[in-house]
Amino acid sequence: MSREILQVSGLSMRFGGLLAVNGVALTVKEKQVVALIGPNGAGKTTVFNCLTGFYKPSGGTILLDGQPIQGLAGHEIARKGVVRTFQNVRLFKEMTALENLLIAQHRHLNTNFFAGLFKTPGFRRSEREAMEYAQYWLEKVNLTEFANRTAGTLAYGQQRRLEIARCMMTRPRIIMLDEPAAGLNPKETEDLKALIGYLREEHSVTVLLIEHDMKLVMSISDHIVVINQGTPLADGTPEQIRDNPDVIKAYLGEA
Amino acid sequence: MNKHLKQAFFAALLVWAVAFPVLGLKLSIDGINLIVHSQGPFTLTVIALCSVLMFLRVLFDKQWSAMMKSAPKGSLVSPKVSNFLTLPRTQRYIILGLIVAALIWPFFGSRGAVDIATLILIYVLLGLGLNIVVGLAGLLDLGYVGFYAVGAYSYALLSHYFGLSFWICLPIAGMMAATFGFLLGFPVLRLRGDYLAIVTLGFGEIIRLFLRNLTGLTGGPNGISNIEKPTFFGLTFERKAAEGMQTFHEFFGLQYNSINKVIFLYLVALLLALLALFVINRLLRMPIGRAWEALREDEIACRALGLNPTVIKLSAFTLGACFAGFAGSFFAARQGLVTPESFTFIESAIILAIVVLGGMGSQLGVILAAIVMILLPELMREFSEYRMLMFGALMVLMMIWRPQGLLPMQRPHMELRR
Numbered sequence: 001m002s003r004e005i006l007q008v009s010g011l012s013m014r015f016g017g018l019l020a021v022n023g024v025a026l027t028v029k030e031k032q033v034v035a036l037i038g039p040n041g042a043g044k045t046t047v048f049n050c051l052t053g054f055y056k057p058s059g060g061t062i063l064l065d066g067q068p069i070q071g072l073a074g075h076e077i078a079r080k081g082v083v084r085t086f087q088n089v090r091l092f093k094e095m096t097a098l099e100n101l102l103i104a105q106h107r108h109l110n111t112n113f114f115a116g117l118f119k120t121p122g123f124r125r126s127e128r129e130a131m132e133y134a135q136y137w138l139e140k141v142n143l144t145e146f147a148n149r150t151a152g153t154l155a156y157g158q159q160r161r162l163e164i165a166r167c168m169m170t171r172p173r174i175i176m177l178d179e180p181a182a183g184l185n186p187k188e189t190e191d192l193k194a195l196i197g198y199l200r201e202e203h204s205v206t207v208l209l210i211e212h213d214m215k216l217v218m219s220i221s222d223h224i225v226v227i228n229q230g231t232p233l234a235d236g237t238p239e240q241i242r243d244n245p246d247v248i249k250a251y252l253g254e255a
Numbered sequence: 256m257n258k259h260l261k262q263a264f265f266a267a268l269l270v271w272a273v274a275f276p277v278l279g280l281k282l283s284i285d286g287i288n289l290i291v292h293s294q295g296p297f298t299l300t301v302i303a304l305c306s307v308l309m310f311l312r313v314l315f316d317k318q319w320s321a322m323m324k325s326a327p328k329g330s331l332v333s334p335k336v337s338n339f340l341t342l343p344r345t346q347r348y349i350i351l352g353l354i355v356a357a358l359i360w361p362f363f364g365s366r367g368a369v370d371i372a373t374l375i376l377i378y379v380l381l382g383l384g385l386n387i388v389v390g391l392a393g394l395l396d397l398g399y400v401g402f403y404a405v406g407a408y409s410y411a412l413l414s415h416y417f418g419l420s421f422w423i424c425l426p427i428a429g430m431m432a433a434t435f436g437f438l439l440g441f442p443v444l445r446l447r448g449d450y451l452a453i454v455t456l457g458f459g460e461i462i463r464l465f466l467r468n469l470t471g472l473t474g475g476p477n478g479i480s481n482i483e484k485p486t487f488f489g490l491t492f493e494r495k496a497a498e499g500m501q502t503f504h505e506f507f508g509l510q511y512n513s514i515n516k517v518i519f520l521y522l523v524a525l526l527l528a529l530l531a532l533f534v535i536n537r538l539l540r541m542p543i544g545r546a547w548e549a550l551r552e553d554e555i556a557c558r559a560l561g562l563n564p565t566v567i568k569l570s571a572f573t574l575g576a577c578f579a580g581f582a583g584s585f586f587a588a589r590q591g592l593v594t595p596e597s598f599t600f601i602e603s604a605i606i607l608a609i610v611v612l613g614g615m616g617s618q619l620g621v622i623l624a625a626i627v628m629i630l631l632p633e634l635m636r637e638f639s640e641y642r643m644l645m646f647g648a649l650m651v652l653m654m655i656w657r658p659q660g661l662l663p664m665q666r667p668h669m670e671l672r673r
Binding site for chain 1: 266534537538540541542543546548549552553555556557558559560561562563564665668669670671
């Protein structure tokens with residue numbers, strides 16, 4: 001099997017007296033889809049926040065390609081190719097769908113002040129390429145006809161798709177989706193599943209997701225990590241998790 | 256009813272309490288004694304009338320608001336017109352028209368009018384610069400005047416000690432102010448909202464006090480005087496040229512006329528304002544302009560996409576300061592004198608008022624607001640004592656009727672063409 005891209009061990013996060021995450025470990029291999037599941041309040045989003053630099057973990061190591069990234073600022077981690085979506089969509093609501101995608105490419109654009117001021121050929125080319133790349137992804141997520149609408153006016157499912165497209169603009173290696181199927185109808189969930197598959201197959205992106213929709217999780221994940229009350233409960237293939245008595249107990253309560 | 260009566264009575268009393276000490280009494284000095292006179296019966300009648308009006312207004316508050324509600328809810332301008340006026344394209348044409356007018360009229364205008372127009376242009380330049388920081392990047396900067404001072408003193412000092420000309424000093428002053436913006440912005444921009452406002456306010460004052468107390472270099476409270484005026488490719492506009500220089504009127508074989516100098520200064524100011532307009536127009540369509548907008552909307556999302564918030568904010572702060580530097584050095588050249596007292600907090604407040612009054616992010620708005628803010632006090636000289644009062648009243652009225660500013664602008668969107 002392929003290389004390990006992300007290795008997390010002994011991750012813990014303490015807020016004052018509350019130990020929200022305690023000793024979580026997970027290993028993600030390249031081009032895998034790994035799901036992080038657990039009951040509400042288990043600390044899944046906190047794990048995400050630690051991995052993407054929004055929190056400074058209180059302990060543990062996070063290795064990206066063998067390099068430690070724990071404690072780096074959020075934008076530095078994003079620049080290393082780890083980007084995320086948010087549980088409640090965070091688009092730039094006053095800007096159009098297209099502009100949302102252009103902003104995410106900021107780092108890849110010609111941001112030279114004078115080049116932009118005088119519209120040098122290099123600057124025009126960079127803007128045109130950004131536009132084309134944005135257009136490509138708008139088409140992929142079926143939003144081409146909404147390109148010039150402000151993001152805040154899009155339907156919820158469209159906003160979710162736009163957020164994923166926006167992540168892809170940064171040319172990521174790992175994309176972390178926080179409850180991507182929340183609030184989607186069955187049809188949209190199917191589309192999402194196809195989209196995640198597409199990300200992996202065509203763009204060699206590794207996907208880490210938090211999700212409550214078990215049908216989706218079981219069907220697309222290569223590997224599942226279960227956490228409960230901040231501590232790791234189980235991990236394994238979907239089949240192993242499905243039959244694990246501890247997991248059933250955590251989800252359904254004591255029999 | 257009893258409660259309303261009580262409230263109304265107190266409101267009327269309040270009118271007296273506020274208006275009588277301010278308007279109803281007059282102080283005069285006799286030797287070393289201060290004598291308090293009462294104002295004439297006319298002023299007292301006006302105050303009494305106001306208090307009666309206030310009494311009635313509060314007493315019939317319910318009826319009044321019911322009447323206001325039932326009145327047709329038509330705003331001053333129809334939404335269609337308003338939408339048309341706020342379109343970037345419309346505003347661009349209006350600005351183009353204004354530029355043409357601004358280029359032509361000084362040759363026909365009076366000397367005083369051109370002089371005031373020059374002052375207005377300085378404020379336009381300052382307003383446009385602050386607009387980058389406040390309107391586009393959403394950072395409330397109350398110490399903007401500090402960078403203005405840095406620009407002014409850069410030129411004044413370089414001219415005074417090294418005899419450098421205005422055109423050499425202009426970019427240097429811009430860069431100096433930008434450097435200050437960068438250095439001050441670095442620690443400050445970690446803060447948000449109100450905290451940022453307070454700290455920038457402090458920095459603005461620090462720069463002024465620094466200039467004031469550095470007596471050996473800056474002349475302290477006396478400032479620096481006899482600063483050289485800008486030249487037209489080495490030709491001065493004075494009646495008699497200094498050694499090794501030629502005057503404008505001699506070179507072109509014209510009669511000496513002092514208005515030439517005024518018009519020239521005006522055109523230099525116009526040039527600077529046009530430069531600022533051009534730069535900001537481009538910025539709006541550049542990646543950094545988009546990033547400012549995005550950062551104003553959602554900093555967390557920006558960080559998640561790999562944008563460094565500090566760098567982006569810093570670029571806005573630095574650029575804004577740079578324009579203040581240009582304005583400052585021009586100001587120094589025009590006045591021929593800089594003192595620390597030209598750069599008090601009230602200047603910052605006026606510049607910020609111009610930005611807010613005009614409508615955040617709108618260039619045309621800034622231009623209109625600068626005209627209003629500078630021209631009104633000039634036209635109403637006889638009321639100059641009440642300047643601050645009117646200033647406050649104007650702000651309150653604006654907040655009630657047009658909180659979005661005189662002429663806000665819809666941001667130009669990038670469009671996908673198919």
